[in-house]
Each structure stands twice: as structure tokens, then as C-alpha cells.
Amino acid sequence: MVRAVDTTDVAPLIELAGVGKRFGEVRALSGVDLAVGHGEVHAFVGENGAGKSTLVKVLMGVHRPDDGTLRVDGRERHYHSPHDALQDGVAGIAQEISLVPQRSVMENVFLGREPRRAGVIDTRALRRRLVELQARTGFQIPPDARAGSLSIADQQRVEILRALARDARVIVMDEPTAALSKTESEKLFEVVRRLRAGGTTVIYISHFLQEVLALADRVTILREGRVVRSGESARETTDSLVTAMLGRALGQVFPPKRPPAPGAPVRLAVRDLSRGSACRDIGFDVRAGEIVGFAGLVGSGRTEMARALIGADRADTATVAVDGRPVRIRAPKDSIRCGIAYLPESRKDDGLMMSRPAAENITLPHLRDISRVGVVTGANEASRCLDLLHRVKATVKGPRDPVRALSGGNQQKVLFARWLFSKPKVLIADEPTRGVDLGAKAAIYELIRELADEGIAVVVISSEHEELIGLSDRVLVMRGGRVVRELADDQITEDNIVSAALTV
Amino acid sequence: MSPPEQTAAVPSKLTPTSVRSLGHQCAQRGREYGVLAVFAALFVALSLSSDAFLTTTNLLNIVDQWAAIGIIALAATLVLISGGFDLSVAAVFSVTGVIAAKLATSMGVAPALALGVLSGLGFGLLNGLAVVGWKVNSIIATLATGIVIGGIATNLTGGNLITVADTGFTALGQNELLGITLPTWFFAITAVLLGFLLHKTVYGRYVYAVGGNIEAARLSGVRTGRITIAAYGISGLAAGFAGVMVASQQATGQAGAAPNLVFDVVAAVIVGGTSILGGSGAIWRTVVGIGLLALIQNGATLLSLDETYRQMITGAIILCAAAIDVWARSRTGGA
Amino acid sequence: MSPPEQTAAVPSKLTPTSVRSLGHQCAQRGREYGVLAVFAALFVALSLSSDAFLTTTNLLNIVDQWAAIGIIALAATLVLISGGFDLSVAAVFSVTGVIAAKLATSMGVAPALALGVLSGLGFGLLNGLAVVGWKVNSIIATLATGIVIGGIATNLTGGNLITVADTGFTALGQNELLGITLPTWFFAITAVLLGFLLHKTVYGRYVYAVGGNIEAARLSGVRTGRITIAAYGISGLAAGFAGVMVASQQATGQAGAAPNLVFDVVAAVIVGGTSILGGSGAIWRTVVGIGLLALIQNGATLLSLDETYRQMITGAIILCAAAIDVWARSRTGGA
Amino acid sequence: ACGGSSSSDEPAGSATATARAAAGAKGPITLPTGKVKCGETPNGDDPCLVPAAPPEGEEVRIGFFALANNTFASAAEKGVRETASKYGATVTTLLNPFNPSVQQAQLRDSIAANKFDAYIVEPVNPPALAPLFKQLIDKGIPVTTFGLTNGPDDSTARIQLEGQTLQTSRTPVSQGQDAAKAAVEACDGKDPCKVAILRGTAVLAFDTNMAKALTAELDKSSNVDVVATGFGQYLGGPSRTAMQNILTAEPDVDVLVTLGDQMTVGAEQAIRAAGKTDQIKIVSMGAGTTAAKAVKDGRWYSSTMVLPQNEGVLNAVAAIAAARGQEMSVGIASIDTRGELPLNITRDNTAEWQEFVPQWSGL
């Protein structure tokens, strides 16, 4: 294996020529030519649905291309399954977290690469290697925990550990930081840099363009399944990337802040919200037209707070008032009836019915509004859903297609559209832009601001500090299940958030 | 139900495919109907190979013969889409017939029939409560309740047939309306009703949601427990109705009346293409599934197939139908 | 099997739970055994209420009687954990007995028995190929192949019993070793072997992975198709072995020999607590599940329960066992 | 403790056996159908080899092992219970859903627990049970069997297991032959006479042998032509379906032969619905309540005699007697206990069965 970082003289490690891939009539990729060199960090960027995931799935042997060729080390390869790709040293993390939920972290990390003697698993070696790996990455997850019981972020870390455990020559990372906090992401970048130093090639997909520019040696921009250009990242800027991705320049990402008038009524008032040790004695108000951000490290209890608030989990104590009227919330249906909408953080687990079309996913909580005596009146539904999808800039080709067939970002947009269907009084959005491209992010921010302007009280839970800073009128920082700090106006800065989230 | 035929939801200037999407959708539609194609092929083959097949009498006979299983399978479709299984239907089918027959000897025929049917609803709701309240896996729960209910049926009959001579009792299963037997009507009506319920009503949407992603449904304010319980209730009601209908047809209540019922019901629903994983499926699919099984059985007799070959061919056709349906649908990249 | 008792190797500063994890794990261990508690309770109850129960003869009888179903259920555990179903086992069970009996009349006893067992493996592998290659849902695939295989059995027997008088033929099912019947030994050996396979080997891990998340397994380089095919192969092999064993025990090959086998097998596995959704379960669970069903049947005979009450009590115990197991496990928040 | 007493619609047998029977008394035994005639039994032993009544003695615990949800078994149980209560015995019923392993387990468990002094068994799979029966016989515990033939050869009613106390069975071969006789009669004057056969299932040896004997006998008549065979699972619904399909394929069937009254009920519906009541003569089997009425009314041509309650009484008498020390080994074709009654009940021979009370509701 060539360990040189200089790729000019050597045949590229991976070479794609004229690669195309269709799903039904959808052209996910067409005529993709691309070279990935030895020991480089190569980023793919593009809008939601541009074909990034499809492209890396071709590399990882998940999809077989319809046309074109794939060469690894100059030799033509036809992968029938990820197994074949792994044989060639190509490993990866898929965008949608895919762990075996019933099994332990340790088993998941070494799945397919178990240390063995004559087919019998060497459990001790397994444990030893996990400890090594965790030391190397700084990711610390209890080895015996069931993968399904972990938070999304921990699951993401398990995925990363698994990719690293392959000792692969090429590691593909499809949006690995989507669920990670800033500090977590930093740790991952360290790992990536160390991998590169060791000669490993990393293919990296992300919607965080700064991240891409800081990390990648080369960057390839995709649009509509085609390569726009591929070149050294040093020559790109965020703006140049955006322009190439969208086919136009993007103006302001964040809409101007319009804090509520001082006399604006309190729409949501929460007091004494506790649930075990996950969230304790939480109290806050959100006024009409106000956007309140919740910051904190992963695991600080923000999701737990939101779930307890809307009745998804049973709170130990809670006093909630909407528009000044006290409400009793014991199940999500109660909070919906009170006008509180909740956008969950995991679209796959808590959000979407993957086998149903977008429209059905959107209208699920609102069927009462579009039905008469229990009968759904169809036409109204379809047109309203179209409008909404348009509004969130979702690309949904066959309206009857199950949302499973949508790209990750578009799935997220469908979920967002769900809560725009009926105007809620309170919107709690847990990681609303996870996996969404920059153009669409701007649209979603715009939307959130518009909703606030319409008098909705908005709570945004996010691990992207930038997002909180750009969007929120006020930020509450959580730590260990408590709200430890409230930041307003000028106080909302990266430093303040981080120090509040970390300081003991 | 899915939104009416329409091209790209969002007229996307970005995708070159939107102009082609109409054609795509047509192709997709066609492919969704893989199992229907198998059914049609078998239908044509039988029409060509047996003169007796394509006669009104024969076709009406077929529907009449499968009406009871069909009614139960239609309701089972709901349960499967909601992500569950109801293995107790055979026992409910038997016990309700027994109850109706037994009561008919001591009270009016009409209330006896009604109570028989209602007892089916009752058993179904109890199944639902066990599944939802105790969170027991539905296969094991309904297997267990099926055994209990079977025991009740045996207990009521004492191992005998309960014969009812009253012509009022037999009307439900034997009479005709416009030259078509009542069971056939009931099957058709059930198909229309449940099709409407599943595809046009809020309840139907919730059934899909519960089966598709129960947590998402809960977070969307769906009272998932009630939806599930209602699905089992409907299944019990259908099994009860079918049981009473057949008891009426046979003028007999009998424990253990339908040893293979569960297999036929599950086969019909799944052959049609409804997923056992929940969240997808349709009433028309079960109608086609029933049709397929019925054609196979009818064809075997008409063509005088030897019993052993009949079994082998039945199995082979079911397998092929399922494989073709999978193949056709895989081509859409869709559900 | 879970990894050896040990607290979190990496003390996680992020989770406040790590200090509690030892205590938590103990509790979890205890609670995982909900179904075992039910079994033990029933065992004690029977010991107290029947003098005949707690005798060596009776206990050995119980195991011997359930050995065939047990062997099949043990293998079915693998299939269920891998996320599939094998409904063809009853047919395979019959046909292999028939094949062995039929061949025994025309060739040596030993090769006849061996070929019977191997034919089971063959049918199992074909099932696996149908499920994997054609991507047909396993319930429908094995239902279909079961019908075909049943047809073959009927065809081979012509509807009769095939009786084999040869004592060599009956040795497998009737002889004893150290005062314990061979079927009992075979059951024990199968349990140990499959337990080892499932819980200690790489293959076992892959079975869990395929059932838990087939996409994750595939992405991790697991050749999921082979794993699945092997699971069906093992199931067919076990059904074939059990079929030959019982044919030997009964000195008879018979088509349709085990009408309720599938129900018993599925009930045993699921009562034990293995999930039908795949990805979780264990061999010991199936052993306990078999034990529970066996105790119920044995107890019913010893206590001379009336048939109708036997059925009701059987159903009730199965339901309660499942509910208690769910309840116990829900308290751990674990699998 | 077992509530197996029969339900109200079961015809009451005219059991009037004399309780004054002396110990080991020989002589004509009184059965629900009346007195049997001794000595005229072509198919097996003389029913009069069974004592008229068992000797008096200690309470006998009888284990009764039979099929669940089976009207034949219920009728036999009724005979057993009535006899047992008359002669100081208790009866415990253990049923199986036509499952050989369950029956095997029940027997083994009972033997291990030493639960019974006498065993009355409807043997689902005789080869499998033989070792258990031998065990019982060696211990001196009497075994009697009824319904199904206890042995590999089910063309004979003779005892095939050494030491067995009693076997009563209506052998499938004789049953098939008797039905065939009725069918040939029904075909009289028609050439060709198209016959359809409705069997139960293709996987039971009992059914297979009955059907074989039936067709073999029918083949002997040159005018009889078997044109179709269907399967009715011994249930009404499937029989109706099978008959509908047969009639579609073979619209001009002249005679239908079914292997059970319950299947006939279903098939008759199909015939009626097709408007072929006058065209098709129905030959059934079982001589149950429904059959007796249908034959009297002229709807069915005939039904072959089956007497389950007789079998129950004989088994119980023999089991109790043997348990109290009397030795016997008798195999009787249960049809030989019919006394004056005909092999097949038909409208023409109504006079011969005017007083006959059917013993069950029909298979």
C-alpha cells in the first residue's frame, strides 16, 4: 500500500468512470467520473437528493451501478455486496444509522470482524480491542449497553467505531457529525486527520461546509446526480461551494431576528418539570413570537425534557400552561390538542412511517381537520401537502412513493412539513435541520422565523451552536438535566454557550 | 389512502425526471399489481383448460365457498397492517357457531345468531386487550386465547354436533338474494366496508400508522392502544360472523370446525402481498389472495388433479405468486 | 449468552448510570428469567399436587415425549432469531420419516435413516434459497413449500402407514443408553450444540445480526444470504432428524404425521421469550418454553384434567407466562 | 371430576342390561341396540364371548383415551360411562386432537403414575402404542380398544396384539365394502352409473383403506363408473365445497358415496343448490341421527351402520370384567353386534330398523 499523500504520480485508489444509477425512473447518478487518491480526505457536498449517499453506496458495494465502471487500485471491480468492498478495504458509515439494536455496543462495533478461533468468538480479545479503539477516539460508550438503548449521538459514535474497527484503506463517512455536538465533532476530526496521516483515505460527506473546508484535501460537488466539479478544497470557499451546489448564490442563511414585543403574551409556561435524573426542576416561559433555543452537550437532557413536556414519557412532576391556561398533559394527544407540536430528533424511530407516502406522513396528526365523520376527504389533503412540501423545499418525485425512497434530507423536510399543516401554538423542534442541506436549512430557518412572526412560540433544541446563535431570541443551556444558564441578546455567543454547558 | 394521481408533488426545476414521472407512475402502478397478474393468468388458463370453469354457476360457487374464509381474511388484513397477528380466529369461528346453535335451541333464532356474532366481537376485544394491556406478542397471545376459546367450544358441545333444524336458523347461510347466496353478499359487503374503513377513514390511516411506526403514531397523538384493540375486535367480529354464517349454512355448531382456517387466512392475506411487518397492504390484495387460493382449489377439482399433485401444485403456485409479486414490486423501488 | 459478568469496561463519565450499572445488571439478570420463574412455579405446584410427578420415570418420560418437538423448536429458535419463520417443519418431519421408512424396506437400515435425515437438510436448504433468492416472505415461502412437501409425503405413502418391523430401524427411537432413551440424549445434545453455535460462534453472532438489522449486517460485510440459508438448513436438518427419530420410535412412516407440530414449535419458542421480530432470543429460552408446554401436558394427564379444562388452562398458562415474561423484562428496559 | 356426560341432543340409548349378572356370566349381552345374536360373526370373534356383565368387585378406575371433538368418540364415551356407573367403575377421559404423540404421552404418563386399572383406547397410531400396551398387559392391566383397528392389518377385526382383552372395530375394509353394496344397489338399472366419492382426507390410513375397499368393490360391477373423488375433511363446509366442484366438473353424477354422514350433510346442500336432488342418490356412512331421518324421508338412499355406543358398552364391560380377574381375548367387528339390524339402512328396509335409535349424530 502506498502511504504517500502525494497522489499525482500514483494511479488513483478509486476511480469512477461514467457511473449511473437509477431507482425506477429516478436518476440518482448519471455519468459520474471521479478519482479518489491515496491517503486523502475527500469530501462530497451537494444538496439533499444530489446523489451523495448513492455514490458512496456504490463504492461500499451496497448498490450496483447501472452503467459505468469502478476501479480500485486500477483494477475493475464489480461489487455484489458490502462484503466484496470490505475485502478491498472499503468500509463505511451509512447516513441512516444502522446498528443491530438488540445487541451490545461491543458486538456491533466488531460485527463482521470478530476475533475468532475456529469460528468461536474470542470475547476477551473483543473487549480488549474495544478499549483500544475507545482510547484512540476518545468515544466512551459502555461496551455492554444495548445499541438500541443509546441516544442517537451514541449510536452515531458506535457507527464510527465500527468503521474504524475494520482497519480499512478507505473509510466512507456519510454525515457522521449530523448527530454530534461540536466538541464531539472536533474529536472526530482529530481521528480523521490521524487516519490520513496513517495513509488511510477518508471519503467524507457533510452539510457543514466549514467543516468540509477545514478537513478535506479535495472536494467534489454533486448536483442532480452529476459531478459539478472536483478539485482541491483550498481553492473553494463556502460561497463557491454553495453556488456550485445550488446553481445559485445563497443570500442570508439566518433571517434577521425579530424579538417579540416586550408585552407579548407568554404562550408556553413550564414549571417544575422533572423526570428521574434525566431532567430536573426545569422551568421556562416562551412568549408569542419568540424563538427559544436549548443548548447543551449531547445527553444533557434536552430531548428528555421535550418528551416529558409533551407527554411522550411520563413526567414525575410538571406544571404546564398554554396561553395562561393550565393544561394537563399525559400523552402526546393531549399536547397536540393544546396546540403543542413536537418534531422528534430521530426521524426513523420516532417520526416517519417509512413505508407510507409523504402526504400520509404529513397529515397523520391532523386527520381530524381533513375528515368528516371519520372519513378522510382526499383532495384537500393532497393539494395542501403539495404546498407544504414546496414550502419546505422538499423534492418528492412520486407522491405515492414511500418516504423510505427519499434522500435523508428530504425525509427530514417531510417531517417538518407535518407540523406546518395546522398552525400550532407552540412548536418544539428537536434538531430540526439534522441532515438538511444548506439551502434548505436557510429555508427552514426562514420558516421558523415566519412561524414565530405569526405568533407561535418556538423552542429549538439543537447541537449546532451556530444555529442557536443565528436563530434564537433567547438560549437556555442545559447540563445534567437542569437548565443552568439563560442567555439573551448579546450574551448569545459560542463562548458563553460552551462554558455554560461544560462548567461544573 | 394516497393522494390522487398527480405528477411530481413539487414541480422541481432541478430534476430532469419530472416530465417522465407520469410514465413512471403508470409503470409503477402496473408493477404494484404483480399478484393480480398471476391471478389473471391462472384465470385465463383455467378458462381455456376446463369448459366448466367459466360458467356463472361455477364462479358463484367459488365465491360462496370461500366467503367465510374471505370474511375472516379481510379482517385479518387490518390486524396484519396494524402490525399484529390473530391466530385465534379458527377457535372464535368454531365457538361462535356453537354458541349460536346452542342458543337457538333455547331462545329465538335471531337473538341466538346475534349473540353468536357478538360473542366473536367480545373475544376479539379480549385479544386486543391482552395484546395492548399486557404487551404480549400477538402471535403468542392469540395462540393462547385460541386454545382457551377452543376449550370453551369443546365444553359447550361436549364433543357433539349441535344440530339446529329451524329454517330460520339456516336462512343466513343458505338463502339467496337475486340468485346469489347470502354468504357471497356478505363477503362482498365486508370487502367494501373494510376497504372503505381502511382506505378512506381516519381509523384506517391510524391502522397503517400503528403498523408502520407505532412510536411516530403515538407522538402524532394517535391513541394506538384503541386502534389496535379495535383491529382485534373487528377480526373477532368477522370470525364470529363467519362462524355463525357457516353454522347456519350447515345447520350445525361444532367445536374444532375449521382446523386449517388459520393457514388459509394467513396464506390469503400474505399471498395478496400484505406485509407481515405491518404498515403496508390493502384490502384488494386480500381479495386477490383469496381468489388465487380459490382458483387453485377449484381448478384442481375441475381438472381432476390427483390429491398429491394438487398439494404440490398449490404450493408451487403460492410460491410463484409470492415471488412474482416481490419481483414486480422490487422494480419500483417502492414499498 | 451475554458476555461475562463485568461492569462497564470503560467508565463513562457521560452517563450517570455507570455507577449503578452493577446493581442494575444483577437486577436485569434476575428479571430476564421471568419465564423461568413461571416454569419453576409450575414445577413446584405439580410436585405438590401429584405424587406421581416428581419421579424419575415421569420426568424422563416428559423429556422423551417432547424430544422431537424440542429438537425442531431448538432449530426454529435460530430461524426466528434470524428474522424468519419455518412453517414447513411439520411437512419435513413427516416426509423424512416416510422416506426413511420407505427406504428401510428396500435398503440397509442405516443408509435409510441417514438419507431420511439428509433429505430434511435438503428441504431446509431449498427453503432458505426460496427465502433468500426470491426474497419471498418466509411465512409464505415455507407455508408453500410445506404444502408441496406434504404432497410428496402423501404421494410416497399413498395415504397409508409405512410400517417397518426391523429392530435396527426402531433402535434410534426406542433404545436406551445409561437408562435414558436415545431421543432424550439427542434433545440434550442438540440443545448443547445449538446453544454453542448460537452463543459462542461467529455464525451465531451473524444470526442475531441478520435478524436484528439485516442492513446493518450486510453493511458490516456479513454475507446475510448464506447465514439465512444455513439457518433454514439447520431447521430442515433438525426437522428431518426428529422425523426419522419418531418414525423409528413408532416403527412407522406416515404422511401428515404431526398436524399440530408447527403450533407446538412456535409456541415453545415464543413462550420461552424469543422475539418473532428477530434479533433476540436464546436457546435456553426455548428449552424452558418446551419445558413449560411439557409440564402443562403432563400435569393435565396426571391430574386427570378434563379435556376442556385442559385446553383452557393450557391457554391461560401460556398467556400468563408470556405476560409475566414481558412484565419482568420491561422492568429492565432491556431486550 | 370429568364432565364428559353427553349432551341433550344425543339419542338416549335403550341400555337395559341386567345388573343381576352373575360373576363371569356368559350369554347374550344386552347392548343399546337390543340383544345381539351369538355365533353369526363372519368378521371376527363372537360378541357373546364377552360376559353379559362383569363380576362384582372393587372399584375399577378406567382410563378412556380417545379423539377430541369427535362425535364417534363421544358416543362411545357415553356407552362407557353408563356401563361404568352401573358396575362400580370410574371413568377418566383423556382426549387427543388426532395426534399420535399426544396420545402416546398420555398413556405413558398414566402408566408411570399407575393411574388406571383398565385402559380403553381409540388407538391413533397402533405401532407406536404397541410397546406401551405390552407393558400394561405384562403388568396384568387390561387393554381394550375401539373405533380404529389396533394393529397393522386393518382388514380384520381379530386381535393382533397378544394379551389384549377386547377389540371392537368397524374395520375400514368391511365398512367400505358395505357402502359399496349400497352404492351398487343404488346404481341398479343404470349403465353407465356415474359414482362420485367423497373421502375425508388423503393422509389417514383408515380413510385410505376404506376408500380402497370401496372402489375395489365398486369395480366389480361393470356398470359402475367412479368419475370423481373429493375430500371433505369429515366436515360439512369443506364437503359442500368439494361437492360443488365435483358437480361443476361432472354434472351428471348418478350416485354419491361419502365416508361420513357429516360430510353428506354438506354435500347434500351442494346437490340441492345445483337442483340435482332427484338425479343423485346419496349413499352415506354412519347411520347417525341425521342419516336415519334423511333415509326415512327418502332424501338419502342409504347409510352404513356404525354403532359407537355399542362399542363403548362392550369395552367397558370387558375392561371391568378383566380388571376383576376374568380372562378373555375377543376381537369383534362392531357391526357384528347389530343384532337384527341391517348393514345399511335404506328406505326399502325401513321395517328392519323401525325401532332403531341412532347412537350418534354422525361422523
Ligand SMILES: Nc1ncnc2c1ncn2[C@@H]1O[C@H](COP(=O)(O)OP(=O)(O)OP(=O)(O)O)[C@@H](O)[C@H]1O
Ligand atoms: N432506495 C431508493 N429508492 C428510490 N429512490 C432512491 C433510493 N435511494 C435514493 N433514491 C433517490 O436518489 C436520489 C439521490 O439520493 P441520495 O440519498 O443519494 O441523496 P443525498 O445526496 O445523499 O441527499 P441527502 O443530503 O439528503 O442525504 C434522491 O432523489 C432519492 O430520492
Ligand SMILES: Nc1ncnc2c1ncn2[C@@H]1O[C@H](COP(=O)(O)OP(=O)(O)OP(=O)(O)O)[C@@H](O)[C@H]1O
Ligand atoms: N434509553 C435510555 N436509557 C438510559 N438512559 C438514557 C436513555 N436515553 C437517554 N438516556 C440518558 O438520559 C439523559 C438525557 O438524554 P437526552 O437524549 O435527553 O439528551 P439530549 O441533550 O437531548 O442529547 P441528544 O443530542 O443525544 O438528544 C442522558 O443522561 C442519557 O444518557
Ligand SMILES: [Mg+2]
Ligand atoms: Mg445522503
Ligand SMILES: [Mg+2]
Ligand atoms: Mg436530543
